[in-house]
Amino acid sequence: MYIIPKLLKNYSPKRFNLAKKKKQKYYVVWFGNPAGIYDSWEKCKKAIQGISGAQYKSFETLPEAKIAFQKEYVDYKGKNTKKKKILTSEELQRIGEPNLYSIAVDAASSGNPGKMEYRGVDTQTHKELFRQGPFMQGTNNVGEFLALVHGLAFLKQQQSDRMIYSDSRIAMGWVRRKKCNTKLKRTSQNKKIFELITRAETWLKNNTYTTKIVKWETKAWGEIPADFGRK
C-alpha cells in the first residue's frame, strides 16, 4: 500500500488520537496457560508467565489474530511483521559516508524508564571521551539529550570544531529548542537526573556554539560508534 510522502511528513499521532493511548494490539498465545487471544499485554503476560517455550505474538487487528490462532506458531515465528527497511543503493549513495572528524554520543537504559547512562566517543577511533551514569529512573531520550549537551560542552571546552553525531531525532530536537521535553515523572530516586537536565538547559541558554549536530544514519552505517552494544 502506498503512503503519500506529504501525508507521511505531516503524520501526527495526536491527530489520530494515539498520543496518549497505547495502540490497541491483539496477542495470540498458541502455547500458554491458557492459549487464546488477548487484548492487552497484561493479560497476555499472565497467560505466558512461567511457561517455558511459550509461543505468542502480537497483531494489529483482531481478524489477523483470529486467523493466526487457527494456524501454526511456526508460520509466524521470526516473521518480520516489522518492516526492517533496507535502503536502496540510491539511498545509500545519497547518504554517503560519515564524517570521521567528529564525536558520536549515545545513551542506554536498562528499562525505560530505567537505569540510564550515556557516553561520547571519537567516531574514528571509538575511544571513549566521556561517560556518565548510570542514573536511576531515567529515560532513553533524556540520556540522549544529556549526552548531546555534554558533547557540546566538551567540544567547546576543547575548542574543537568537530561535529557531533546522534542517532536520536528526539534529542536533536530538544537541543535545537534548548528544551528537554521529557514526560518523566519526578521521583526521589531521579533527582540527580532532573538536576542534570536543568544544568544542560541552562548551559544551552548561556553558551554559544557552532558545532554541527548531525543525524547518525544507522540504517546505512550500522550502530553509532558510541552505542553500548546491548541490543
Added chain:
RNA sequence: ACAU
C-alpha cells in the same frame, strides 16, 4: 509514520 519516523527516530530511539
Added chain:
DNA sequence: AAATGT
C-alpha cells in the same frame, strides 16, 4: 515483548 518521544 515493552517504553520514550515528535
